[in-house]
Amino acid sequence: MNPKTKWYCGSVAAGLAVYVLLAWKLNRELHCLANKNYLTMFFFPLGVAVLVSTAINLKFMKPQVKKYSQRLILSMVAYILALDLTHHIPLPPSPYQYLLLALPIMPLIFVCFTIIRFVADSDEMWRKIYMEALAFSGIATGFSCFSYLFMRDLGTPEFRPEWAFYLMWIYYGIGLFFSRRRYR
Numbered sequence: 001m002n003p004k005t006k007w008y009c010g011s012v013a014a015g016l017a018v019y020v021l022l023a024w025k026l027n028r029e030l031h032c033l034a035n036k037n038y039l040t041m042f043f044f045p046l047g048v049a050v051l052v053s054t055a056i057n058l059k060f061m062k063p064q065v066k067k068y069s070q071r072l073i074l075s076m077v078a079y080i081l082a083l084d085l086t087h088h089i090p091l092p093p094s095p096y097q098y099l100l101l102a103l104p105i106m107p108l109i110f111v112c113f114t115i116i117r118f119v120a121d122s123d124e125m126w127r128k129i130y131m132e133a134l135a136f137s138g139i140a141t142g143f144s145c146f147s148y149l150f151m152r153d154l155g156t157p158e159f160r161p162e163w164a165f166y167l168m169w170i171y172y173g174i175g176l177f178f179s180r181r182r183y184r
Contacts, residue, residue, distance in 0.1 A: 004060060015053035019045045036157075043166050051076055068118040072111060079107035129179045136175030141168045 001009075022045035027033050032041035055073050058066055082104040091097040119130045144167055148159050 007060065008057065011053045011056035014056055015049040018052045019049035022048055037160070039160070039163055039166050047076075048080070064118075064121060068114055068121075071114045075107040075110040075114065079104055079111070082107060125183060129176065129183055132179040133172050133175035136179075137168050137172035140171040140175075144171075 023041060026045060027041060030037070030040075032038070051073060054069055058069060058073075061069060086101055086103055089100065091100060119127055122130065141164060145159075145164050148156070152159065
C-alpha cells in the first residue's frame with residue numbers, strides 16, 4: 001500500500017473515532033436521542049470529525065487549499081473553545097454578560113471571511129462552480145423552510161432552527177456535485 005493511501009486511511013480511522021466518541025458524549029450529556037434531536041446527533045459530531053480528518057490531511061493539500069484549510073481549522077477550534085467557555089463560565093448579572101455570549105460569533109465571522117477569500121482566490125471556473133452551488137443551496141434551503149410552513153399544519157415534526165443550517169450544507173453538496181459534473 002502506498003504511503004499516501006496509508007495516511008488517508010489513518011485520517012479516516014481518526015475521523016471515525018472522533019465521530020463515535022463525540023456522538024457518544026453528546027448523547028450522554030445532552031440526551032439527543034431521548035429528546036429526538038437526531039440531526040444534531042448526526043451532524044455536529046460529523047463536522048468535528050471532518051475537521052480532524054482535514055487537519056491530518058494538510059500534508060497532501062495544494063498550497064492554496066492548505067492555507068485556507070489551516071485558517072478554517074484554527075477558527076473552528078476557536079469557535080469550539082469559545083462555545084465551551086460560554087457554557088462553563090458563570091455569567092455575571094450585568095450588561096457585559098451579552099459580550100461573553102457573543103464570544104463564539106467572532107470565530108464564525110472569520111470563517112465567513114475565509115470562505116469568501118477562498119472563493120475569490122479560486123480560478124474563474126471553480127469560482128463559477130462554487131457560486132452556482134451556493135445559489136442552489138440558498139434557493140433550495142429557502143424553499144424548503146418556506147414549504148414547511150404549509151406542511152406543519154399536516155402534523156409534520158417540529159422544525160428546529162439549526163436544521164436550516166444542516167439543510168443548507170446538504171443542498172450545497174448536492175449543488176456542488178451537479179455543478180462540477182456540468183463543467184467537467
